[in-house]
Amino acid sequence: MDVNGSAKAVLDALGGAQNVSALQHCSTRLRFALADDTKVDAKTLKDIPGVVGVVVGPPQTQVVVGSKVIDFYNALSKLLGDRTGDGNGETGPATGAPWTWKRAGGTVMDFVVSVFTPVIPAIAGAGVLKSLLLLLTTVKWVSATNPTYLLFAAIPTAVFTFLPLFVAYTSARKLNVNRPVALGTVGVLLHPGFTELITRDGGISMFGIPVTNVPYNAQVFPAILAVLFLAVVERFFNKYTPGPIRVFFVPMMCFLIVVPVTMLALGPLGYGMGTQLTSAMLWMHSTLGWVAVALLASLLPFVISVGMHKAFIPPTINTMNATGSEMLYNPASLAHNMSEAGATLAVALRTKKQALRATSLSAGVSALFGITEPALYGVTLQNKRTLMAVVAGAFSGGAYVGITHVSSHAVVGPGLASMSMFVSPGDSSNIINAVVGLLVAFGVSFVISALTWKDSTPAAASQESRQADAGSVPAGTPGGSELLITPVSGVVVPLSEVGDQVFSSGVLGEGVAIEPASGRFVAPVDGTVTSLLPSKHAIGITTASGAEVLIHIGMDTVKLAGEHFTAHVAQGDTVTAGQPVVDVDIEAVRAAGYSLTTPLVVLNSAEHALSDIAAGPVEADAPLATLRKKELSDATA
Template sequence: MQYQQLADEIIAGVGGRENVLSVVHCATRLRFKLQDETRAQTEALKANPGIIMVVQSGGQYQVVIGNHVSEVYAQLVARHNVGQEGEPAVAVKKEPLFARFIDMVSAIFTPFIGVMIATGIIKGLLALALVLGVMRPETGTYQLLFVASDGLFYFLPILLGYSAAKKFGGNPFVSMAIAAALVHPMMIAAADQKASLRFLGIPLEILNYSSSVIPIVFAAWVASRIESWVHPRTPGAVRNFTTPLICLMITVPLTFLAIGPAATWLSQMLAQGYLLVYSLSPAIAGAVMGAIWQVCVMFGLHWGLVPIMLNNLATLGQDTLLPLLMPAVMGQAGATLGVMLRTRDIKTKAMAGSALSASLFGITEPAVYGVTLPHRRPFILGCLGGALGASVLGFWHTTIYSFGFPSVFTFIQVIPASGFDASVYAAFAGAAIALVFATLTTWAWGWPVEKPVQPKVAEETSEVSAAAPLMQKDVVYSPMSGSLLPIEQVADETFASGLLGKGAAIVPTSGRVVSPVNGVVSSLFRTGHAIGLTADDGAEVLIHVGIDTVKLDGQFFTPRIATDDRVAVGDLLLEFDMVAIQDAGYDLTTPVLVSNSDDYVDVLTLTSHSVTACAPLLSVLK
């Protein structure tokens, strides 16, 4: 399903544009704030093949899309004029305090979390290079890469100032100016020299606010409150500069006098409180975090832990919480691998394979929502594996020295300046325990025993009849001539994963598409590149000419039918200019799918090489 249509269906499913207060996105999901969640059509959205799962948590209505969420978000913004909180002029309803806290944290950190993870990975690679002796800290190469990895974290208050102001409804550039004052070289030098400064005779406590998290968030909130009071009371001719002037004149001194020291004290208490809890039993702390982390991710509650991790890094220079989460990721990866090895269902196997690779890099939503959670037992075994592995990391006090999200990259981020030690080896051991335990237990006990499935490819229709003599079958004929390609090899994960249905793909040799069934044209995409048919026997067939050809916006496609037209096998549906489309740089591989495959026992491909138009292509077993 193309991103434009999916964006339209999501907007309709959440209750329409007028029901959307705001929307942001993270790595895999759209996070809506809705005026009224009861207006959302949750079950219809869950049934949409382009959506993995819908989660309502933390005051957010979360639509899990997958790795292409940014493209869907771009279409939402372009086609429906929705965006981040603060942009829509709709009153936000009251939410429970904890839900508002989670929503606030996710809105503040989501916009730049990916870049922060990238810089953490660079810092981990530099640590590995130093340990292996392939780089020295005094070289220009090392120093240039180090500032690339450290610059964002050093000036983190400025980024937080922007996103916090957006969340609180203030002017983001005012908050950025406040943050810049906190990390100005003059103030950093004064803090290092423990200089004695006064403001209007009041002594200042000068602290080093580089890499700090909490002070600027409080300062941005105060500035937004001042702005909301001053702005409407200022003459329109001068408010563009007088409102920021008043905000800066009040908030900057107030931050250095009170907000900053108080927030810094709170930061230190938070870090010391975490260390106290962790020190009681690191192994038990690891087991608990390893077991519940994926549950927190499911409901969006993991954002509540992000400030603790960042605060530990800013206050202590290291963090022991984040490493405990890595085995939880490996546990779900192991459960997904166990499903992939155990199942004989091609669609499930393909979905598990793509979800496994994403999980190793820290994106577990496709694995959880698409593979392990729907069958419960694999998800539970993955959480148990995470608990076992994380207890090992906790026992050996594995520590991380740069920010990231738990993934395979965590291994390089736990290397201390002194080189490899027991805590680093414990990271590898804990991850291996989680992965292997979840894989083996899922393979042995986490998946129901399946009866052998029939071969996916049969040379003749008669072979399918012999393989399934008790099943009725319908035939979908080929809509074009060309060479056949297994659907799993299509260069588009949405089609290859089977999420849109089972079928085959054809690399065409002519620019004509004919009807593969007797039935009705149920949908004709505006751009003409895709056609949906409903056969008389009930099969819903999607013909999608090319990959990403929706971007051509109808150019080079000439439909010969209209929606609701009745067609018979062989009737001309569409003509397209093969040469022009290929010259434009597009892949002409054409998926032919039975989009309601779940309504049938199976969908089998009847040939394995080339095919001609109107020859048998798919057998739909009832």
């Protein structure tokens, strides 16, 4: 196969080089950001030698080329020049792309996650610190005028005061804008001199236009709008400014244009947007009352499962900053988190399956501390009875905290370690009612889950029986069959249920997926590491019989650029089944907004077939499936 010729054909079928805004790659596919997805000739693409499958955008069009991805990427890089990325970065919306509701929704959600997720740890840490300091003064352990107390109290105050700078930085990072210039642009709004000018008697004007007196500290939307406009201005001047003067001329023009527009229009507009979102959340709570909290709590398992809970981040932050408290999303999250914990721990108590008990116990403890993804993906969504118990517990707990008007005072996942977020100045009953709501949600879900739980018939046979089923041919020999072991403890899910169409459609090959319950990944089979990207999220192993097995850890985790991933092997290494290959900080990856669903796919399924695939909870090193050469399968059928 001529890779260079195929790469040129791919480019032509995508509408030509002028239609490509950016190119990235992961372990098996090329990811194109296109100006116009309608120009893609999918049929022609699929017929190009080396192309395994095609998924047309938005937001990205993906061309699956399997193990030849690096060769294709290098060939396309020569054709595209500086429109290629490093394979680990992010791609913004393609210029001139035709906007649809699907494209708009996906782009907005991706932007929200990218901007706010990195900021949450600082906000959460500052918020909990603030609530702990408040707790100390409430119980009279320290005076609010104590100098040491005042110095510590300045920490969370500073974080919230300069929140616009944090948002400016993450927005600039997402939009690939000069970050110091973005910080300088937004920093003007927080400068004491600017604040003094807009608050003095009579105000101040620019070009004869009055500058609106807006308190920009702790606001997020003015900074976002400013950086969005900065991205347009910076790209324009970078395009037309000669190289020798670009280093100072472009930033200067950005300041001269973006800062005045922000002062006069974008800043007040962003402040108004935040105010409207805050009003909407307050209206919802005041109109529906406790029903709003209870309904949201009961819906969170489904909302979180598709990642839509990220949409609550901006209004929650803005409501907290504007009013000092929040009475809808955080109280509902408390009820949901504790309900997940109760239902999952009940499963751990009732089940007779050792693997499920271990998974449920670990997931239940995590949920108690506000991390519900292990419980949600590892237990809840796999068992209807448990899911119903979670919904009932969340509704009950949400109803209680709604009826008693529980309010939160920090933006952080509610859990045992962060209950101080419900300490309210002048209202000691707030934390008490929060604890009662916690107990109600936990208790209801625990009891229902315990009463309704039934173990299903074990789906996986013993390792010995699987080895016997594999036949007498030694594992790993050409023409033989091999036992695939589970690369990570967790829960097996069908490949068709994976959220990425490239995997779920089977275009890459036969396989199975696992929702991990731990961060240690081991080799599923003896072989040679034939691919390991710098992002470390995908590892390819080729067995002695020629089977190409791909382990793809998470969805879109290539964007993490290797952060939170530690590889224990290198490309070209020989590995044995059960040998640790990659360690992942799964909590950090989930906190960054990424799914850890891990497909295991046989890339050359035309020659190798999978059978006896396990189901339900599994442990690392346990039997997962049998891998046979198709000639052997056909001969013995």
